[in-house]
Amino acid sequence: MGRAPGPEYGLLIEYNRVPRRNEMDLGHSTIERMMNMNKWLIPLASTLAAVLISIFTYNSLPAEIAVHFDSADNPDNWVSKPVGAFLSPAFILVLSWIVMFSIRFEKDESKRARAEATLPTIVGTLSLMLLAVHGSIIAFNLGYDIRSSAVASFIVGGVFIVLGNLLPRLPQGRYQWPKLPDHKQRQFARFQGKLMFFSGFIFIALAFLPGTYSFPVFLAVLFCFVAVTIVKAVTAVRHS
Template sequence: MKKHFFPLLIIVLSVIVWLIAFPHLPSQIATHWDFSGNVNGYSTKLGAMMTMVGLLIFLYIMFLFLPKVDPKKENYKYFTRSYRIIINSLLFIFFILNLLIIFYSLGYPIPMSSLGSFIVGAIFIILGNFLQTVRTNFFIGIRTPWTLSNDTVWRKTHRFGGKIMFIAGIIMMLSTFIPAGWREAIVIISIIVSVVLPIYYSYRVFKQENR
């Protein structure tokens, strides 16, 4: 029960904050912004509340059941702590996103354009930091045909990929302080590099291991 305390606390707090703010919110609230900080997506306040709280509940349930249905579920016991930290960190970040949407809708001057890259960067730093400890599984990590077929390739790829994601996360967080046009390019390039390089690296390591 102890491991469920923090996720359930985050979900309950989100519901409470939404219910307190709900009567004071406009009927339509902003839920999406571009890199320049311009609103390009709206929802009803009820729809936004259901979506954001529902996302937290979905993430919690999904992470709860993944180890039970994974064919390699026996490996989860080797990275239980990292798995829990990843779950709790992501839930906390989405809780903060809930608060930002609410406060922005209430008229507070929240710089959503810069905070977006900061939040994405924070997610990459968390994943990059703990990804290196994740063992072979079918749901979490850099799942390529080469990593899933060889534990050594998996381990080396996740050490490499974790470092790349961590560095990319720092770059994205630092991009918060530069103009929006440059920030957009930096975030997109950082994400592409974080995806492509580990995939290519896993192939190279696989070829080396099978010579």
């Protein structure tokens, strides 16, 4: 008859059940690489889309491209065709990198982890916003009837809706004002998030107003948003 397994057999089984340090490090690095790829997915896709738009329409674009418009939706600033066609795609990557790099200045690991969890949404939203701006500029210069005020209202409204959902989950930054205790900060963030969310729908609705009314009402809504935010912040500081 064979010898019965001794205590060392049980220790061997338990040892085999424990993940090796190298395996844990490998799994952690794999997850980290996947997260980094996820952060860059939409910025890279937006950049590629913007470049393809410019390449396919380049020969049809005028020598001078209108890139800025006044309150009456009339162009008031132009750049050369190469700059107008390819500056925006480069700016998508640069802005995305700046946003991702800025989080490294946060020394609190828990706050940095919370901020990094929202990075794909933030840089994705910014990238899509810049892609929409680029597409509308190209379309206008191709002769399509594009109202810059309507495009701006849609884009700002969309950004407000996305950031309004994200704001309660973002950590309190070192340079953020007002500086509040954690429970007060959460209350203020929830209020500001709701305010941004509903303001976003108002901005989108402004896109359907005639051009002569859209810009003044846009400024009025933006002023009200800033004023309400400041009043709420001052009140929160006084009661903290």
